[in-house]
Amino acid sequence: MFRNQYDTDVTTWSPAGRLFQVEYAMEAVKQGSAAIGLRSRTHVVLACVNKANNELSSHQKKIFKVDDHIGVAIAGLTADGRVLSRYMRSECVNHAFTYESPLPVGRLVVQLADKAQVCTQRSWKRPYGVGLLVAGLDESGAHLYYNCPSGNYFEYQAFAIGSRSQAAKTYLERRFENFMDSSRDDLVKDALIAIRETLQGETLKSNICTVAVVGVGEPFHILDQKTVQQLIDAFEIVGEEEPPAAEAEDTADQETAAGEGAPAEEGAAPMDI
Amino acid sequence: MSLSKMPLVDANHAPDASSCTLDSQRTLYPYVTGTSVVAFKYKDGILMAADMGGSYGSTLRYKTVERVKPIGKHSLLGASGEISDFQEILRYLDELILYDNMWDDGNSLGPKEVHNYLTRVMYNRRNKFNPLWNSLVLGGVKNGQKYLGMVSMIGVNFEDNHVATGFGNHLARPILRDEWNENMSFEDGVKLLEKCMRVLLYRDRSAVNKLQIAKITEEGATIYPPYSLKTFWGLEAYKNPTAGAEGSW
Numbered sequence: 077m078f079r080n081q082y083d084t085d086v087t088t089w090s091p092a093g094r095l096f097q098v099e100y101a102m103e104a105v106k107q108g109s110a111a112i113g114l115r116s117r118t119h120v121v122l123a124c125v126n127k128a129n130n131e132l133s134s135h136q137k138k139i140f141k142v143d144d145h146i147g148v149a150i151a152g153l154t155a156d157g158r159v160l161s162r163y164m165r166s167e168c169v170n171h172a173f174t175y176e177s178p179l180p181v182g183r184l185v186v187q188l189a190d191k192a193q194v195c196t197q198r199s200w201k202r203p204y205g206v207g208l209l210v211a212g213l214d215e216s217g218a219h220l221y222y223n224c225p226s227g228n229y230f231e232y233q234a235f236a237i238g239s240r241s242q243a244a245k246t247y248l249e250r251r252f253e254n255f256m257d258s259s260r261d262d263l264v265k266d267a268l269i270a271i272r273e274t275l276q277g278e279t280l281k282s283n284i285c286t287v288a289v290v291g292v293g294e295p296f297h298i299l300d301q302k303t304v305q306q307l308i309d310a311f312e313i314v315g316e317e318e319p320p321a322a323e324a325e326d327t328a329d330q331e332t333a334a335g336e337g338a339p340a341e342e343g344a345a346p347m348d349i
Numbered sequence: 350m351s352l353s354k355m356p357l358v359d360a361n362h363a364p365d366a367s368s369c370t371l372d373s374q375r376t377l378y379p380y381v382t383g384t385s386v387v388a389f390k391y392k393d394g395i396l397m398a399a400d401m402g403g404s405y406g407s408t409l410r411y412k413t414v415e416r417v418k419p420i421g422k423h424s425l426l427g428a429s430g431e432i433s434d435f436q437e438i439l440r441y442l443d444e445l446i447l448y449d450n451m452w453d454d455g456n457s458l459g460p461k462e463v464h465n466y467l468t469r470v471m472y473n474r475r476n477k478f479n480p481l482w483n484s485l486v487l488g489g490v491k492n493g494q495k496y497l498g499m500v501s502m503i504g505v506n507f508e509d510n511h512v513a514t515g516f517g518n519h520l521a522r523p524i525l526r527d528e529w530n531e532n533m534s535f536e537d538g539v540k541l542l543e544k545c546m547r548v549l550l551y552r553d554r555s556a557v558n559k560l561q562i563a564k565i566t567e568e569g570a571t572i573y574p575p576y577s578l579k580t581f582w583g584l585e586a587y588k589n590p591t592a593g594a595e596g597s598w
Contacts, residue, residue, distance in 0.1 A: 174469055175462040182454050215492075216455055 087199045097203065098196050101225035104205035108151035110241045110274040111138060113209040114234035114248060114267060115220045116258040119291030120211035122149040123267040125238070125274055126284050139288045139298055143168035145178045145213045147288050147296035151238030152206035152225075160208060164188060181212030185221040185229050193227025207237045213290050236270060243273040260291055264299075265311050280308055375479035379431035381405050383416045384555040385517030386427035386486045387545045389529055390495045390510050391538040394566035395488030397427050398542045400550070401575055402557035409557055417563045419570035421446040423491040424460040425563055426467075429514040430483035430502065438481060441470060460489025460496035464506070472504025484514035490567050513545070516553040521545035535564065547578050 082088050083096030090096060111124040126135035136154045140161040141147050146168060150157035164184055171179035188208070195201045203225040210221040222237065223229045234252045236244035247270050255263065267287060272280040282305035290296035299307075381403045388397035403411030416435065417427045420442050428435040445466065449458050458466075464487040474480050480502045488497045498508040511525040524545055533541065542562060550556045558580065563572040 174466055175458065176465040177459075177462050180454065180456040183452060183456070186452075214456070 085199060086196060086202060095196060098226050101203035101205050102207075105152040105207035105224060105237055106239060106241075108153070108206070108238045109138070110236060110238035110244060110271065111149035111151045111207075111209055112234070112236040112241070112244050112248070112267060112270045112274075113149060113211055113220045113222075113232070114252070114255055114263055114270070115211070115218045115232075116260070116263055116291075117256055118218055119258075119260045119263055119289060119294070120213065120218045120220050121260075121263040121267040122147060122209055122211050122288045123271045124149050124151070124286050125271060126286060135284075137286075139286050141288075141296050141298070142184075142210075142212075143172070143178060144295040145290060146181055146184065147211050147290055147298075149209040149211070149288070150206050151241075153204070154206070156204040156206040157208065160188060160191070160204060160206065163191065164210075178214060180214045180216070181210065181219045181221065182214075182216075182231075184212070185210050185223060188223050189227050189229040192223065192225055195225075196227055209235060209237060211288070211290050211296070213292065218291060234266075234270075236274070238274070240274040240276065244270040247273045260289065260294070264289065264307060268304075268308060268311060281305070282308060375477075376431065376434065376482050379434075379482040381411065381414075381432045382482075382555070383414055383429045383432055383435070384553055385513055385515045385521065385549050386416065386429050386484070387513045387517045387521045387525075387542060387549075388425075388427060388486045388488050388497060388511070389525060389538070389541075390488075390497055390531055391533040391535060391564075392531075393535065394490040394495060394564060395425060395497055396535075396538045396542055396562065396564050397425055397486065397488055398546055398560055398562045399427050399429070400546065400557050400560040402555060402559070403432050404555045407554070409555070412557060412559060413575070415561065415572075417561055417572060419563075419565070419572065420463055420487075420489075421449070421458055422569060423457065423565070424463045424487060424489035425565040425570050426463075427486040427488075427514075427563075428483045431481070434481040434483050438467070438470070438483065438485070442466075459491035459494075460487055460498075461491075463487055463489070464496070464498045464500065464508075467500045468504055468506040471500050471502060471506075475503040486512055486514060489565055493567065516549060516556075517545065520548050520552055524548065538564075543578060547580070550578060550580065 080096055082090035086097040109125045109127040113120060113122045122139055124138040128135045139147065139149045142161060142164045148161050167184055167187060168179045192204050195203045205225060208223040210223060212219050220232050221229055222232055222235050233255055234248040236248060251266060264287060271285050282301045286298060287304050288296060288298040383403060384400065386399040388395060397417055399416040401412060401414050402409050403414040414432055417425065418439060420426050467485055467487060471481055482502050484502065485500045497512060498506060499512045500506045510531065511529050513521040528541055539562060546560050550558055558577045559575050561572060561575050563570065
């Protein structure tokens with residue numbers, strides 16, 4: 077089996093200046109089922125694909141409400157995601173207790189990133205194996221952040237993580253310039269289409285996806301299944317035909333096989349993403 | 350000492366002076382105190398006034414105590430009660446505002462946040478039976494929203510259109526209830542403040558005739574230089590205060 081001299085410890089550098097354990101954690105995010113997020117000036121929409129591990133089991137929850145003004149969608153190790161969302165909830169509630177006002181989204185994200193960073197610098201810890209899309213609304217408007225296991229965080233107009241997220245990213249990259257002025261419903265529609273892109277020949281139905289919205293005058297909430305199905309029907313979003321979806325799967329497999337984890341189009345070290 | 354009494358005292362933990370006294374130092378009563386603070390909303394924000402006396406018991410010992418301070422960009426804090434405790438509160442707030450600024454992300458604590466923070470600090474200290482001996486008035490403007498509230502030394506807190514601490518609550522609030530209105534101009538507001546402060550000066554023995562007026566608006570806080578009020582003590586009734594109230598000697 078392939079052995080790497082420098083990947084047995086989080087804190088050990090490779091001569092090339094990489095931390096393999098951290099990169100493996102980033103890899104865990106790509107294995108998880110897809111989650112996407114996009115925002116306008118006033119709203120943020122999160123959506124994710126629900127996949128059951130097993131024919132007999134139900135799927136795991138991937139979108140969590142943190143506070144009235146913040147919610148997260150996760151991809152990767154759900155257990156780690158739950159731990160982090162509990163941390164975020166407690167930070168929000170403590171802030172509300174002390175200041176009677178909502179915690180600014182950007183600050184929560186920095187605290188979360190610092191928490192993740194500590195795990196990359198302690199020999200007795202492991203990085204979190206989860207990527208979080210943090211959607212929130214504060215004084216400065218609507219925000220969408222991506223937090224990753226390396227301790228990096230980025231603000232996005234729209235983003236997708238998890239398996240076959242490249243297809244959703246491609247769709248979002250084509251459309252994101254109009255998002256700022258989008259209506260709430262248009263955002264939801266784009267979210268559903270982006271989610272559909274990540275499906276592999278499967279038909280988009282409300283039982284395999286979750287959609288959540290936060291925005292001005294609208295506290296973070298997960299849309300119920302019936303509403304989602306109505307939206308899918310109204311927008312006439314149906315599954316793509318087999319060929320393009322199959323292609324998307326091939327490219328995803330190749331990336332994983334390469335093991336470098338660097339998205340081909342950027343050629344950057346995985347930690348940058 | 351009889352033997353029967355011996356077991357009551359553990360020889361290894363003999364009570365000594367330090368264990369009894371050192372760990373229980375708390376404010377049992379205030380030493381140097383300031384008197385009333387009066388504040389209310391006006392057209393552009395909040396007006397606040399306090400005199401500059403610092404009383405050591407009933408001795409008017411200090412004459413230039415600043416009891417109104419700006420907090421961050423949006424708030425103004427006035428305090429009556431123990432001056433040293435107020436200075437400690439100012440240290441807490443300096444740190445709070447510093448850490449808030451260090452985020453450097455465009456978010457800042459508004460008057461509501463500072464007021465709630467103070468409420469928590471005051472209530473927490475009273476729960477330790479070690480209260481900060483103050484009545485605090487917090488006013489401010491943020492995003493066009495005027496805010497005025499009070500916190501007591503035991504953490505009681507509320508918002509109102511006009512507030513006053515100590516004697517001011519008895520002597521100034523009735524005047525404010527009669528004459529205050531939300532859309533007062535700055536000039537009318539200052540006149541009303543001076544009316545309140547003059548009544549307090551006449552009737553509150555801890556008040557001194559040197560006061561500061563402060564305002565806070567969307568543009569920020571301004572604390573005006575101290576000045577005195579015109580008074581008239583020549584009334585007949587003042588001349589021989591004991592006439593008609595003869596004592597036994």
